[in-house]
Amino acid sequence: MSKNLVRPQSISGFAEYLPAEQRAAQQMQERIRRQFELYGFTNIETPAVERLEVLLAKGGDTDKEMFLLQRLDPEADAEAKLGLHYDLTVPFARYVAQHYGQLTFPFKRYQMQPCWRGERPQEGRFRQFLQCDIDVVALDKLALSFDSEIPLVACEVLRSLDIGDFDLRISNRKITEGYLRALGLGENVPISVVTRWLDKLEKIGPTKIVEQLRELGVEQAERALALAQIQARDLSFAERVTALGVEHPLLEQGLQELTEVMQRLFESQQTGFLVDLSVTRGLDYYTGSVYEIRWNEFPGLGSIGAGGRYDDLASNYTSHHLPGVGLSLGFTRIFAKLVGTPRLPLPAPTPTQVLVTWLEPVPDKSRQLASLLRSKGICAEAYHEPAKLNKQLQYANRKQIPYVLFEADMQIKDMRSGVQVDVDLASWTPV
Amino acid sequence: MSKNLVRPQSISGFAEYLPAEQRAAQQMQERIRRQFELYGFTNIETPAVERLEVLLAKGGDTDKEMFLLQRLDPEADAEAKLGLHYDLTVPFARYVAQHYGQLTFPFKRYQMQPCWRGERPQEGRFRQFLQCDIDVVALDKLALSFDSEIPLVACEVLRSLDIGDFDLRISNRKITEGYLRALGLGENVPISVVTRWLDKLEKIGPTKIVEQLRELGVEQAERALALAQIQARDLSFAERVTALGVEHPLLEQGLQELTEVMQRLFESQQTGFLVDLSVTRGLDYYTGSVYEIRWNEFPGLGSIGAGGRYDDLASNYTSHHLPGVGLSLGFTRIFAKLVGTPRLPLPAPTPTQVLVTWLEPVPDKSRQLASLLRSKGICAEAYHEPAKLNKQLQYANRKQIPYVLFEADMQIKDMRSGVQVDVDLASWTPV
Numbered sequence: 001m002s003k004n005l006v007r008p009q010s011i012s013g014f015a016e017y018l019p020a021e022q023r024a025a026q027q028m029q030e031r032i033r034r035q036f037e038l039y040g041f042t043n044i045e046t047p048a049v050e051r052l053e054v055l056l057a058k059g060g061d062t063d064k065e066m067f068l069l070q071r072l073d074p075e076a077d078a079e080a081k082l083g084l085h086y087d088l089t090v091p092f093a094r095y096v097a098q099h100y101g102q103l104t105f106p107f108k109r110y111q112m113q114p115c116w117r118g119e120r121p122q123e124g125r126f127r128q129f130l131q132c133d134i135d136v137v138a139l140d141k142l143a144l145s146f147d148s149e150i151p152l153v154a155c156e157v158l159r160s161l162d163i164g165d166f167d168l169r170i171s172n173r174k175i176t177e178g179y180l181r182a183l184g185l186g187e188n189v190p191i192s193v194v195t196r197w198l199d200k201l202e203k204i205g206p207t208k209i210v211e212q213l214r215e216l217g218v219e220q221a222e223r224a225l226a227l228a229q230i231q232a233r234d235l236s237f238a239e240r241v242t243a244l245g246v247e248h249p250l251l252e253q254g255l256q257e258l259t260e261v262m263q264r265l266f267e268s269q270q271t272g273f274l275v276d277l278s279v280t281r282g283l284d285y286y287t288g289s290v291y292e293i294r295w296n297e298f299p300g301l302g303s304i305g306a307g308g309r310y311d312d313l314a315s316n317y318t319s320h321h322l323p324g325v326g327l328s329l330g331f332t333r334i335f336a337k338l339v340g341t342p343r344l345p346l347p348a349p350t351p352t353q354v355l356v357t358w359l360e361p362v363p364d365k366s367r368q369l370a371s372l373l374r375s376k377g378i379c380a381e382a383y384h385e386p387a388k389l390n391k392q393l394q395y396a397n398r399k400q401i402p403y404v405l406f407e408a409d410m411q412i413k414d415m416r417s418g419v420q421v422d423v424d425l426a427s428w429t430p431v
Numbered sequence: 432m433s434k435n436l437v438r439p440q441s442i443s444g445f446a447e448y449l450p451a452e453q454r455a456a457q458q459m460q461e462r463i464r465r466q467f468e469l470y471g472f473t474n475i476e477t478p479a480v481e482r483l484e485v486l487l488a489k490g491g492d493t494d495k496e497m498f499l500l501q502r503l504d505p506e507a508d509a510e511a512k513l514g515l516h517y518d519l520t521v522p523f524a525r526y527v528a529q530h531y532g533q534l535t536f537p538f539k540r541y542q543m544q545p546c547w548r549g550e551r552p553q554e555g556r557f558r559q560f561l562q563c564d565i566d567v568v569a570l571d572k573l574a575l576s577f578d579s580e581i582p583l584v585a586c587e588v589l590r591s592l593d594i595g596d597f598d599l600r601i602s603n604r605k606i607t608e609g610y611l612r613a614l615g616l617g618e619n620v621p622i623s624v625v626t627r628w629l630d631k632l633e634k635i636g637p638t639k640i641v642e643q644l645r646e647l648g649v650e651q652a653e654r655a656l657a658l659a660q661i662q663a664r665d666l667s668f669a670e671r672v673t674a675l676g677v678e679h680p681l682l683e684q685g686l687q688e689l690t691e692v693m694q695r696l697f698e699s700q701q702t703g704f705l706v707d708l709s710v711t712r713g714l715d716y717y718t719g720s721v722y723e724i725r726w727n728e729f730p731g732l733g734s735i736g737a738g739g740r741y742d743d744l745a746s747n748y749t750s751h752h753l754p755g756v757g758l759s760l761g762f763t764r765i766f767a768k769l770v771g772t773p774r775l776p777l778p779a780p781t782p783t784q785v786l787v788t789w790l791e792p793v794p795d796k797s798r799q800l801a802s803l804l805r806s807k808g809i810c811a812e813a814y815h816e817p818a819k820l821n822k823q824l825q826y827a828n829r830k831q832i833p834y835v836l837f838e839a840d841m842q843i844k845d846m847r848s849g850v851q852v853d854v855d856l857a858s859w860t861p862v
Contacts, residue, residue: 005747005748005749011513019473019474044448047445048515048559053437066504071498071549072498073496083503099449104830106815145794145815319436379468
């Protein structure tokens, strides 16, 4: 060929699935959607892009990873600068602020959309990835019961996906902040710097944490660490914190909140909840409950879900006071580990349940039979041309179509068992 | 407030729906998906972005409307230039070329994803819009039966959406091209320039077409127009073309193909098919059947779907010969006209079917009842805190939740009829 071909290839960090994988992804999304809706969360979608000023309002370290849009046409009208959203929280905050008057609060929404970040691709990191978020946002005051509902729903979702052993780690930022303030921190060294180190406890270990805190000039490094090391699968954490002999009103409030939240979770029929006082999440906007989900089979994968409570979701976009609590599940990361395993086997690469053969040049019968099957809700194709039977069976085999209907003698063959029988379509249904 | 607020506002050309609208959009998408799958089309999704060289390989007039990505971080590694896809045909062509060895042909796929174009927003034009595409692509030879299957599926979809009166206009480029070549065109004036004018017949009328063609130096302007003016709802078009007294092998082949395609369509149980020989579609890559769907209620809206057959789908990316035929439905454009009308009424803004009241401070009963309902597949919320009954009923009313379950005396109220009765949850189901 004299033509210059553009080589078709994957773009690093952008996952793309073959048909069978895509069907598995769709099944998994439907399961998640179903759980969200059972709890009364309603779907919203926001455009892929937001104004740059909206994306940047929060500040933070995601800025550098942002993708901006640019028109190829250099003469394009000067337009508002736009960027692709890098999470679903910022678009949701803007959405709530913008449509405030048309929403009923508490507003429970889920959102399942791709996000984009210019991260350096590595295991479990993607530059386009599907996030599945649930959040509840209220006007002025948000009931604490939602702080337990959010992790409960997340748990139900992960169980419905049969992902195996995971820990949904829960803490409350008020505990950490009150405790550290009582230790005299927060004046020379910002609390957020200390909590960011404590949050790395599992990753880098206690010795390193104490070293790092010392280097920052934190004299009470061991006492700070003692709090972060508390883990519990029951309500004993409160006593253990109290035993550390530190008092602060914020600490008390945090303990009370966490106790109430954990009480409901431990009483629920779900398992996997773990109080872990090292969890603080890097993001500054969390002000109460914080959540982080680790998949114990894949400790190197990082968190597969995270979230928390924020005092004021949309304070950059509105003067209404809108507290919220939410959690985001990393679909792409979880799917990559599940697909093709016994937990999420690959389905056939086509939805077709019945292939109707077309052996004689006159096609009407094959097509009419396929049409009849479809009217009964069965996915059916008539083979697209008269051809040798072998060729048609090969097509069915390759596409893993479970049944072939022979139009000439009205017999149906189960391609998995090989059994072929007479069939009355009026009463027949696929197994 | 001293804080500078970023004003939350819509971005022109980017649709965003309120919860009830979004639920309607989801219902509509599910109906489309269902029809596609009934015919054995399998879903694929491609990343939102493609390499710029892939997007530009086709050439044409969409270049200027393309959105490129740029990293906000000026120090970001030099990466391949990326752009957002402006249709689903180009990504599909790249996908087929790339995964060629892992697909079974004929490969029938559907794709429902947003596309982006920097168009000047106006009625029916969006800068982010959802396209619903079906295509069949084969290796070397593609059966003509697919040229009738594609419009048949499109018709089934539009009927299932109850959009009312539409015309699915069909022609064959071979007819137009053979006819014009026989008239001696194609040497001084490119055929594609002439067909682009003929394609505007309905929009600008015959007088203007003849004028424009004359200006281009087309002496046979009236004879060219005579072909384009042929419309038929039966197979009579072939005789009428023959009666024009022009002969060309390509014309003959086109007439034969179109006759075979229309025969099946007219014999089907669907209606709305119209042979319209002015239809050629602007795009150069169509080589046989061409389709264009007009919604007769909204003549100014432009086409709500279009497509056709191309000899070689992925010739820019592979040397395999991959003929295809497909059609793209403009979801966003159709949805905008349907939503909120009796054809697609607004559902409630939440999936919740039952709200369980929470009147006493002890919450367990409400939550357990909600959990029981969910285990039966019913979307249920317990109210989030003990509150006055009025407040809880108001919440249910505003969210149009159809049932309220009073946990104290186990009665259920149908909020639409106002009827309240004793309930046994073991046997109860929502109507």
